[in-house]
Amino acid sequence: MIICTSNKDTHTMLIKSAVLIVTAMLFFAVSAHIEAANVNYAIGVYGGLAPSLGDDLQSYLQYYRYGSQSGVDGINRTQDGYETSNIDRLLGLGFGISFKTLLFENYQIRIAVNYTRGMWGGEGTTLFGGVPTLLDCDYSFRMYDVPLTFGISIPFWKDVKISFNCGAAFAYGWYQNRFTENSATTYKGKFTGRGYPLVILLEAEYFINDKIALTSALSYYRGATKLIEDTYDDDGNIDYARLNFTGYRFNLGAVYYFISI
Amino acid sequence: MGEEIVLMRYRVVIITAILCMLASPLFSQEFIGLGMHAGIHHDAGNQSNQNPMMEYEAQNNVLVGFSFKVNMYFLFVRTGCDVSFVVNKAKVENASDELESMSLSYINVPAFAGLRFPLREMGELYMGMGASYHIGEMKYRLSSASSSDESLAVALGYGFVTGIEFKLVPFARIYMEWQYYESRSDAGIKTEGASYNDYHIDFSGHRICIGAMYYII
Numbered sequence: 001m002i003i004c005t006s007n008k009d010t011h012t013m014l015i016k017s018a019v020l021i022v023t024a025m026l027f028f029a030v031s032a033h034i035e036a037a038n039v040n041y042a043i044g045v046y047g048g049l050a051p052s053l054g055d056d057l058q059s060y061l062q063y064y065r066y067g068s069q070s071g072v073d074g075i076n077r078t079q080d081g082y083e084t085s086n087i088d089r090l091l092g093l094g095f096g097i098s099f100k101t102l103l104f105e106n107y108q109i110r111i112a113v114n115y116t117r118g119m120w121g122g123e124g125t126t127l128f129g130g131v132p133t134l135l136d137c138d139y140s141f142r143m144y145d146v147p148l149t150f151g152i153s154i155p156f157w158k159d160v161k162i163s164f165n166c167g168a169a170f171a172y173g174w175y176q177n178r179f180t181e182n183s184a185t186t187y188k189g190k191f192t193g194r195g196y197p198l199v200i201l202l203e204a205e206y207f208i209n210d211k212i213a214l215t216s217a218l219s220y221y222r223g224a225t226k227l228i229e230d231t232y233d234d235d236g237n238i239d240y241a242r243l244n245f246t247g248y249r250f251n252l253g254a255v256y257y258f259i260s261i
Numbered sequence: 262m263g264e265e266i267v268l269m270r271y272r273v274v275i276i277t278a279i280l281c282m283l284a285s286p287l288f289s290q291e292f293i294g295l296g297m298h299a300g301i302h303h304d305a306g307n308q309s310n311q312n313p314m315m316e317y318e319a320q321n322n323v324l325v326g327f328s329f330k331v332n333m334y335f336l337f338v339r340t341g342c343d344v345s346f347v348v349n350k351a352k353v354e355n356a357s358d359e360l361e362s363m364s365l366s367y368i369n370v371p372a373f374a375g376l377r378f379p380l381r382e383m384g385e386l387y388m389g390m391g392a393s394y395h396i397g398e399m400k401y402r403l404s405s406a407s408s409s410d411e412s413l414a415v416a417l418g419y420g421f422v423t424g425i426e427f428k429l430v431p432f433a434r435i436y437m438e439w440q441y442y443e444s445r446s447d448a449g450i451k452t453e454g455a456s457y458n459d460y461h462i463d464f465s466g467h468r469i470c471i472g473a474m475y476y477i478i
Binding site (some may be wrong): 074082206 | 267310311312313314333354375376379380381383386388390407419421423441443445447448449456457458461463
């Protein structure tokens with residue numbers, strides 16, 4: 001078979017081939033260098049707390065019907081003669097598993113899978129309306145997220161490592177609220193959605209031997225979904241809300257290094 | 262009789278040596294510390310969380326306090342007390358039928374536990390979480406009122422602490438830390454002319470502190 005090509009095509013093909021070869025050579029050179037530099041891997045498990053899970057849990061119904069401009073923060077009201085109870089922001093309990101690749105000892109790529117669920121708060125009785133009417137409120141929020149972060153890790157002898165990471169996460173959440181007016185009319189909202197919050201992570205590791213370390217991490221997420229319409233239609237009301245992933249997470253756990261540090 | 266005295270002396274020496282051996286790791290670990298610190302708290306009262314539409318000049322507080330810290334290998338427990346004073350009160354700048362100005366001063370008693378990461382003779386990094394108890398007084402003035410009013414509140418919340426200690430001299434360190442709290446009272450202030458209280462006192466927020474800690478053991 002004879003393939004006829006012009007000089008220009010030949011020139012383009014040569015350039016593409018050269019780029020490909022150079023890229024491959026660079027890839028193998030870097031890989032070999034990385035191999036020589038003793039790449040290390042680590043896997044960790046942890047659990048901890050997430051204050052203000054879902055942030056203020058604001059929704060359209062709370063704003064227009066119950067007069068709260070800031071969700072759970074603004075919905076609390078009291079008056080003598082009415083039995084109310086404070087509705088706190090959700091305090092979440094979370095756990096997760098992480099996998100880290102350490103390059104040249106100081107640089108790391110970290111991916112994790114976390115599950116967090118609101119465990120405390122988000123429940124109580126308040127008042128609304130010109131003539132005070134009792135309102136039972138119930139909020140729940142849960143989410144999982146997969147943060148991918150890149151960072152710098154500083155070892156202090158073989159005792160301690162401190163690392164700072166930045167990146168983003170894929171987060172998927174479920175938010176539900178329920179408002180019962182005067183123990184009669186009930187409005188429910190159910191929202192699900194995904195977002196890509198920014199993630200900042202400060203992590204410290206205390207080595208109890210060459211491969212196992214106790215770890216403590218403080219992370220900050222910032223981001224929310226777009227406005228989502230509620231999927232619960234039986235109450236004849238349509239509510240709108242964002243799932244807000246913004247907040248701090250504090251975790252304690254352990255990490256195992258595949259190669260001794 | 263003489264042999265008994267000699268044996269007694271030996272026992273005293275041995276027991277003293279054992280006690281010294283037991284105590285030395287405690288000394289090397291810097292076991293119990295007493296510290297004093299000062300700090301700042303920006304946006305005390307956290308007004309924007311209750312009314313996002315409010316445009317206001319945020320309140321700033323300074324705080325002074327003491328801390329009591331116990332180190333146990335890679336763990337620490339810490340408590341203390343902070344007193345927070347108003348530097349400038351919050352002033353609402355947009356037309357509002359709610360608050361015109363407010364100032365919050367408070368006492369905070371935190372109790373943290375967490376992990377510490379000793380950096381040999383240099384100092385340590387520590388990260389912990391725990392509970393906090395706030396007692397505060399908020400002075401406020403409603404737009405419609407001619408005089409100020411005040412409200413007292415208590416709140417049980419929780420928080421984090423993350424900081425570093427740097428060794429200056431044996432048994433004494435300087436520390437700098439970040440504290441974050443989530444702590445809100447019940448609604449206790451009427452703002453909208455409604456018959457119910459609709460405004461709570463919010464102690465939540467960030468504090469930055471710097472201080473010195475002396476390890477007594």
